Every structure is written in C-alpha cells, then in structure tokens.
Amino acid sequence: MRIELRKHTRYLFISVCIAALLLAGLYFSGMLEFRPGQHLPPRLVHASKGLNQYEIQAEFNPDAKTLICRQKVEYINRSEDQLTHLYFHLYPNAYRYEDKPVFEKNEMKRAYPNGFSPGHLELDQVLINGVQADFVVGGYSDNVLMLILKKNLDPRHKAVIEMDYTVVLPNCLGRFGYGDNMYKAVNWYPIASVYDEAGWNLDRYYSIGDPFYSDAANYRVQIQAPAGYTIAATGDMKSRKQEDSRVTWEFNALAVRDFAWLAGNKYQTASKQVGRTRVTSYSFTPEIGEKALDYAAESLAYFNEAFGEYPYTQFGVVESDFYIGGMEYPNLIMLDHSLYKEMGDDYLELVTVHETAHQWWYGLVGNNQIRDAWLDEGLAEYSTLLYYGHRYGQEKAEEMYKSLIGEGKYKYLEWYMLSDDMDETIHRPSYEFTDWVIYDLLVYGKGAMLFHSLRQEMGEELFFKGLQSYFQENRFQNAGKADIIRTFNQVSGRDWQHHFDQWLYDGV
Numbered sequence: 001m002r003i004e005l006r007k008h009t010r011y012l013f014i015s016v017c018i019a020a021l022l023l024a025g026l027y028f029s030g031m032l033e034f035r036p037g038q039h040l041p042p043r044l045v046h047a048s049k050g051l052n053q054y055e056i057q058a059e060f061n062p063d064a065k066t067l068i069c070r071q072k073v074e075y076i077n078r079s080e081d082q083l084t085h086l087y088f089h090l091y092p093n094a095y096r097y098e099d100k101p102v103f104e105k106n107e108m109k110r111a112y113p114n115g116f117s118p119g120h121l122e123l124d125q126v127l128i129n130g131v132q133a134d135f136v137v138g139g140y141s142d143n144v145l146m147l148i149l150k151k152n153l154d155p156r157h158k159a160v161i162e163m164d165y166t167v168v169l170p171n172c173l174g175r176f177g178y179g180d181n182m183y184k185a186v187n188w189y190p191i192a193s194v195y196d197e198a199g200w201n202l203d204r205y206y207s208i209g210d211p212f213y214s215d216a217a218n219y220r221v222q223i224q225a226p227a228g229y230t231i232a233a234t235g236d237m238k239s240r241k242q243e244d245s246r247v248t249w250e251f252n253a254l255a256v257r258d259f260a261w262l263a264g265n266k267y268q269t270a271s272k273q274v275g276r277t278r279v280t281s282y283s284f285t286p287e288i289g290e291k292a293l294d295y296a297a298e299s300l301a302y303f304n305e306a307f308g309e310y311p312y313t314q315f316g317v318v319e320s321d322f323y324i325g326g327m328e329y330p331n332l333i334m335l336d337h338s339l340y341k342e343m344g345d346d347y348l349e350l351v352t353v354h355e356t357a358h359q360w361w362y363g364l365v366g367n368n369q370i371r372d373a374w375l376d377e378g379l380a381e382y383s384t385l386l387y388y389g390h391r392y393g394q395e396k397a398e399e400m401y402k403s404l405i406g407e408g409k410y411k412y413l414e415w416y417m418l419s420d421d422m423d424e425t426i427h428r429p430s431y432e433f434t435d436w437v438i439y440d441l442l443v444y445g446k447g448a449m450l451f452h453s454l455r456q457e458m459g460e461e462l463f464f465k466g467l468q469s470y471f472q473e474n475r476f477q478n479a480g481k482a483d484i485i486r487t488f489n490q491v492s493g494r495d496w497q498h499h500f501d502q503w504l505y506d507g508v
C-alpha cells in the first residue's frame, strides 16, 4: 500500500482472542477438478500444483450492496503437523462494528463520508467433505472462522470445505466497500489463514499497515453482475455470458495469494501488451487513465528485466474510491480517484509504480505483512526509486531519493524523533507502530534506505543478482528476513546479517 496522508493518531492494540473448542466435524477428501487455461505459462501451471483451490460463485447485487456467495475450498495440509482445526479470516467482519474500526479515529470521516456503514459476512452453513461442520466465528470483530475437524487432517491430506454466505458491502472509502463511483470486493471471502512455523496466523485487521498474510492458491471465480458493469479482477477472464439483464463473468487465476475484484459502470479501459502480460487501465477519465497505463506498463517492463519475469498474463490498474492512496492485490492495483485529478501526475506515477512493484514483493514473493512489513514495503519503495533511475536517469533518481527518503523523509523522521523518544526499529509487528507517520517513515523510508545502502556496499551487479535470486527462490511462497539475508550472502560470498540488523534495529 502507499498512503497519501500524514496521520497523527495514537493507536491502541487490543489482541485477538479466539475461544478454544472441542472436536466434531469431519475431514478431507476428493480432488476438485481444476482445469488451467490452455495458454498459461508452464511455470505458472507448475507453480499451481499442490496449492489450495478456491471455487467461488458470487451474485453481485449493487442495489442491495450484497454478494451472495457459494464457495468450495480444497484445503491441503502442507505442514508436517496433524491439524485439529482449520482457520479462515473473515475480513469483511472487521468492518462490522463502529467501535472496532479498521481506521484510526481521526480518519473515520474520510473513510465514511456519509456516516458509519457496517460491512460484514454472514455464514449460512459450512460443510466439510459433504458433512455439516461445527464451526465458531470469533476473534476481535468476529473476523476469524474456526472449523472443528472430527478427525485430524494429516500432512498432505485434503479437506473439502463448502460454505454459503452473504457479504454486505459497507459505504466505505477504505479498501473494502463502495463509494460513489465503484465497488471494491477485496478481502471479501473466507480465506485460509496461514499455518507456518509459528502455528496459525490469526491476526486481526489492524488499522496500521496492510494486515494480510496468505498462501498462494488457485482460484476459479464466477461473478454474476448486472449488465453494464465492468469487472476488473485477479486472474484471466475466461468467459462473459449475458442472460437477460445479468452477466456472468468467469475468472481463473493460478498461484496467486488472493483474489480481488472491483466493479463499476463508468469505467473506460485501455490496454497495452508488455511481454506476456496484458496491462489494462480502468479509469473514469481516459486521458489520465492512459498515463496510469503508461506508468504501470513501463514499470512492469523494467521490473521484469530487473527482478525476473512477472508470469501472469493480466495486470489491471483501477481508478477507485480509495481515499488512502494505492493498494496492491494480485494482478490488480487500486488507485484513489484523487490521484487522477488534483494530486497531479507525479503522485500518480509514484503510487502506480510502488503498487506495481508489489506484484513482485507481496504478490509473487509473499511475506507476513504484519510481522515483516519492511520486507515488502521497503522493497516496493526502493524498487520505485530504481524505476526512476532507469527511466529518467541518475539525477532524477537522486532527486526522488532525497525527496522521498533522504533529506525529505528522513529529516522529517529526525524532527519527529526530537519530539518523541522514538524507537527506530523497523522490524516489528505493524500493530506496535504508534501511528501511520512513524510506520511510513520507518517501514517505507528506512526500509528503502536499508536496500539503498546494501546496493552501495555490494555494488550494482551483486545487488541485482541478489534480488533476482531472492525472487526466483521464493516466488509463489512466503519469505522472511532469514531468506533474504541468506540469498544476499550466497550471491556475494559475504555475511550481511550485521548490515540488516543494524538497519532493522538500530538508530541511523
């Protein structure tokens, strides 16, 4: 994500609490039949093997602001542990209670210009392997679903989970909901929590940072929408069939870590081919939409060359009612409407490129965005500076570095530190940052400085070799601090642990 604003509120963290429960339910079986497209890159088809599969049918009702959904998930236990429960995030419920908002207090008016509007997900029923399942909806704002397995799920075994549910979209200009111009179905369906060496990751939807962490999975999603709506989504559109006044759109996506879609009836589109990828701009003002398309296409082409190829065939850049700025999803970024008008081209370019860089650092190489936000944000911010150097030359790159990080942002940080005895640690959970300003300065700014100093010390060639190998070794998976350090150590034959630790934990 990239924010437009400087925000100044303190934030209190209240921990997630999930009730523990007993067994019931059942487990596993049956392969969902998943048919990848004919002309998908072999690498993508290969990467899609052994991943969880989601099939979702959603009926989109713009008048009622609802999505009526049926979902089938083939969940594969890819850990070495026996699982007694399965967990899913119900992110829409984070928008449910006015007294537990996903925004800082002073942001509420901007997020809800027409007053608070609740968003939520109502589960009708859950089946596991065809049998009615016992489940508990809990957590901070009912945003975690716990499924109780009757029999443990062994490593490499599968469970087929079917759910019927209704999503209510809030009138909200944050990530999820709708504004005057369009609808945002992002973080909108039950998505499996990540089970890693720390166990289940059940973090709630914190107001600071991008509170997401997920595994790559395969998706087949059908969205039935009224005729006249355009849908921009993760994945490839396989078909679009109209029956009377309704259109059914079908999308397939392989090896992506989320499925997002945005819909509106005012969009004008423009496309450009970059290698194997069709880049499409969805905008309300075509002239500025063309500019967003150019920034996205140019940065995609450069990052392909600099880090390794983006393997997907689609990438969408979508003008949105998203007051915070820009937000990344697989194959899709949303950019606030204001970037297309009063904010000016420079900011549109900066945010478009930053979100495009996230297709590599978040999308392809995933990480825990709550605990290791510096990894994707620091890299996305630094990749943006690399783009400026590549496209406009060294002088422009230095100017951007100064204004974004060096003399601009970091001077601001120094000033901020004077007024506040501040901890400069950037490697800490997003909920431990006191506000968005500090988060931005440290995670984005100091995070990018870490990579800049690494490049200066290693030299151009080894630095890019390191990023390419980090990308190659970790794409379609989740990586952490140890992975990136190991990669740079390997390519250079030197130990960079101390360098990383200095930047991550010490003052500058």
Ligand SMILES: [Zn+2]
Residues within 6 Å of the ligand: 001, 002, 354, 358, 376, 377, 380
């Ligand atoms: Zn970002």
